[in-house]
Each structure stands twice: as structure tokens, then as C-alpha cells.
Amino acid sequence: MTDLSQNTSGTVPRKHGGSLLEQSPHTKKRNAAETRFKAYGIAAIAAGLLMLAVLVTTIVGKGTGAFQQTFVTLQVDLLEQKLDKKGNRDLADIKKVTTFGYAPIIKGAMTSVVEELGIETGLKAKQLAAILSKDAAAQLREYVIANPDQIGQTVEFRFLASSRVDGYLKGRVTRASIERDKNISPEQLDIVDALAVAGALEKTFNLDFILGADASDARPEAAGIGVAMLGSLSMMLVVLALALPIGVAASIYLEEFAPQNWLTYMIEVNISNLAAVPSIVFGILGLAVFINYMHLPTSAPLVGGLVLTLMTLPTIIISTRAALKAVPPSIRDAALGVGASKMQAVFHHVLPLAAPGILTGTIIGLAQALGETAPLLLIGMVGFIASNAPESLADGLLAPNSAMPAQIYEWAKRADPAFYERAWGGIIILLIFLVTMNTLAVILRRRFERRW
């Protein structure tokens, strides 16, 4: 009756009251809550982006130095009476001359360049030679052994400068900071300045950092990540060769064939649990089983790969099962409906459709394994210095080696700040690998997503 009377008086009855043109208090409250929530979200993303920016700038700022190195170019007299006394160029005899035999030659080359440039100095030849890396004699020896015909001639040779000189050019070492440093003196820096002006000393791109092997504590300027990279690569080969087939076979069985009972349920639950187990647990398992029980070689990438396989398997199984689950059941029905066996249905239709997902999961699992350090600590892949690149695939798998993240950890641990710079440089290389792998995963997913 009230409705009727309101209608007759010309006002439109509204359940929610008021005009649509103004917001009711309830609506205002709701909208304010939504606006607040959006602001929180934006703030969270902004904070994340800021931290990412800080991370990237720090890494790039500190790590790019590792890709450049200071070299000194000298004219070297390869004196026959020192390097090949018999004069018959017999390689065995040449190899008998140790790096100590090369030291005078390098000293001579250093003194002559200082004299040529007319620099007045009170430094002795030994102190002048200290501007170069402790690796210089070994570098020269290697060159001579590779080119014995050059003995007796004067050759132009590019020596690594010592890490202090390198740091001086990069601004890491200053005249103030070397006051208590026994490795370098201000007089030596004067020579360095003069050599730099004369063009004999320059900072160039350092390919040896990317391709070379690690070096001992006293020679940070000679250290490279290349051999550790090969170690990582060998481990990834082992992981790929084992984790992909085992993981895919296990997931296909669990997802498509296994009966639904408490046993399979327990297996499924435990696979999910394994994915969350700290990687160091896998490391100690590898130590106990592969090294102590099976007596596989310590520090070998094969063992590292086996440990990382154990760690990666749950990731691959979980992502493969998710990919198989995402294939619509209608495809399985269709195949079964025309009389395909279960295995035919899986291998002809389900697996091809799940392949992009499986590959994505595998690549992400590999990327995870590539960056893993903790399990490698326990099987002796940290702290080991492989001086040469492996000669063959078997050698690469069985000879002691390190891995990229382990190498970075090792460098970060050492006292010399020159190693610290290399640790950052190593992180850049590692990140390039990881970003490339993840990009590949994204491209694969985009490319083959939802074809049905």
C-alpha cells in the first residue's frame, strides 16, 4: 500500500534508496577499499622493481671490471743461452727450463722498456718485473714451448699486469690505499703511469676470464671461469641425460597408468615433499652413496650431475604431471574411442601436446641445477682448482672440476679484492646463462601453447 501511495505521489520507489548519480556510503567504502588494495599492489611491484634495479646495477657495476684486464706489451729477447743452451731446439731440453729461468728475460725486457722511454727510477729490475703478474714467466714459457723456433729472436709479447696494477687502473687501488701494501710501491705506480702514457700498458677485453681456468691465491689476474663453465656443462649433460627420461617416464606412469591407491598416493605426496627438501640434503646423500659407498671420484662432474639429477627429478616430475594433466581428457577419449590402446593414446596424442610444458619444466629444472652450490660443497667441487680444460667428454665427467656457482663462492671467499671483482663477473656470466635458459622456456611455452 505504501508503494502504491509513493507511486501516485510521483517518486520512484528504490530498494537501495537515493539517486544513482551519487554514491551511497556503502559503495564509497567498497570503492575506497579497492583503491587501497590497488595501491598496495602497485607499491609491492614498485618495491620489487626497485630491488631488482639495485641488484642489476650492483652486479653490473661490480662485475664488468672482471671482463677487462690490464696488459703490458713488451719486446722480449728470447736469449738462446738461457732458454736452449745446447742450441738444438730439442723440446725436452726446452721444457727443462723452469719459470725461474724465464725470470731474468722478463726482468731484462722490463728494464729495457723503462730505459727506452727514458724514465728515471731507483727501482731494481726485480721490482720493475713485479709490475707484471706472477703468471708472466709461466705465460712466456708456454709461448716458447709452443713456438720453439722463436728462440734467439726478439718478439712482442703481451704480459698480464699484476692485480694491484690492474686495480690501480680500474680505480680499486689508489696511492692512499697502498701505504701498507708490500706488493706495490708508489715508485712502481709512477712507472705504471709512464707506461700507460707511452701506450705499453693498456686495459683491454679479457677473453681469458671467460675461457680460462682458475688461478692460485697469488695470481687473481690470471683467474678465469671457463673451466668451471665446462664443469657445469658436463653436470648439465648428466642431469639432462638422466633426469629427463626418468622424470618423464615416472610422471607418465603415475599420471596415466598407475592405479589410484594409497601406495601411489604416498609416492605422489613424497615426490612433492622431495621438491622442498634443502639441496644440501641431496649433497650429503651424494657423498654417502656415490663417493663413500660406490667410490666414484671426488670432485667429479659426474657425481655432481648425479646429485643434481636427484635434486631436479621432483621438479621435472611435478611439471611434467602438470603438463599431462593440462591435456584435455577429450583427447584421450577420442583416441580410446577409435580403438587406440592406452599407450598409443598417451604417446600419439597426449605426450606431443604436453611436450612444451615438459620442456619448459625441464629447462627450469636445469636452470635451478645450474645455479645450485650447496650440494657441490659436500662432494668436493668447491675449492678445487682445475688448471686445465678437460681433454675429452669422459675426462670432463670424471676429472676433478668445479662448477660456476662453486667457483664464484670460492672467489668470494678469498682475501684479495681482485678475486671479489671476479666473483661478481662470474655472477654476470651465470645470470646470462640462467636468463637465456628461462627465456628459452618462455619462448617454447608461448610458441606451442594450447594448440587444441
Next chain:
Amino acid sequence: MNDMTLMDKTVDTQNIKIAARDVNVHYGDSHAIKDVNVEIEDKTVTAFIGPSGCGKSTFLRCLNRMNDTIGICRVKGDILLDGEDIYDRRVDPVQLRAKVGMVFQKPNPFPKSIYDNVAYGPRIHGLARNKAELDEIVEKSLRRAAIWDEVKDRLDAPGTGLSGGQQQRLCIARAVATEPEVLLMDEPCSALDPIATAQVEELIDELRSRYSVVIVTHSMQQAARVSQKTAFFHLGNLVEFGPTGQIFTNPEDSRTESYITGRIG
């Protein structure tokens, strides 16, 4: 009425293709099909109608043992195909499904070419000895499914790129390519528009000359249009089974009458 009696007579003279005796189906604890007895004739379209959840699809899936793929499903009773129990332990369901083809509710072509969709069944069953024979089977099947003229120029195009009605006819072509004896159709038109539905219905009527067709449908008009025999399911029971004309004009059971007149369902 003359037509009807004529049709009844032809139905009576035909052989029983599938006979179900006291079939009971349980999904875990729920009793989905209760004591169903039905006889499906050769070269006939038999329609299963009934409200949602009445068990008509479940029963259909029993006829080619698609329910085997569901772990909790248990089937009791006998289902005889040409006198042989398809639930016998010696029967391989894969071999059975080659004889009893199936078309599903949603068109589900493989994400492959039209040709490969149709050729898949013959390939896995070894029905063609060479490419020429396979080509022949593909063409014949696509013609039988009344889609040949539309796709003959693009057999390499993906089957998923066709329209809904074409996809469903492609699925029918795929099902007939393995030369089945029985064709099961689970609401084949529910995802299609009226024009595509009409095309598929016309096709079903043609398929009757070669196969025994069993169709589950929600649409009573469709059942009336395409089938010669109709079975009405309600709450897991087969309420009434008889000639379509009789079910729709003069049902014996009051529940059937209520359903077809729209009072329940």
C-alpha cells in the same frame, strides 16, 4: 500411421546387435544404473533420453567399455555384442572399441590435420596396406560423414580449425573410418547450432543403413526425429523402451509421459 506400422515391422525383423541383461553400474558408493535390460537392434537408431544424471551416458559408455578408464566404476551384469559378453575377461577393450565406435558430446578432433584425424584409426588397426588404400578409406569415411565436399581441398589443414558442426562430422568420419559395427553418440549435437544439428541428424539417418547407432540426447525432438527406438531412463532405471512413435505418442509409464510432456526433468 501407416508409416509407423511399416517401420515397426522392419524393426521387428532385424537382429539383436547388443543385448544388456541386468546391468548395474556403481560409481564408488552411488548406484548409477539399476537392473537395465535392453536390446539394441542392428541398422537401427536407438535413442536414450532422460533428465540429466539419469545414467543414459553412463550406460552408453558401458557399451564400449569406456567406463574402464574411470577407476571407481564397477559394472555388473552381461552386455552381449553379437552374443559375446564384452565384459568377459578374455575381451580386450581396445579390440572392442574398434568394433564399437564412439562420438562424443564436444567435438574433439585431434590437433592434427583433417587427413590424419581420419587416418589415425585405420593406421593403428592396420586397415590399409599402403598410402593409396589409406587415401581411399579417408575419402570414403569423409563422404559417409557428409563432409568430403567441404574439406577435400584442405585435408592438410588442422582439424581444430573447422567450425563446430564440421568438427563433429569430422569426428563421425574418424569413428566410421575403422569400420565399426555399432556407433555410439553421446549428445553429439549439444555443442552445435541448429543448422549444424540438422546436418548431423541427417547424417545419422544415413548412417543407419550400415551401422547400429545408439544416440544419447537431451532433446526429445531430436530423439523423435532421428530414432526408431527410444529408451527412457530415469534415476538409473530404464523406465520404458519401445518404438519411438509409441514412446512419444502413447507411453505406458506415467513417468515417461510426465517427462515428454515437460512435467519432470
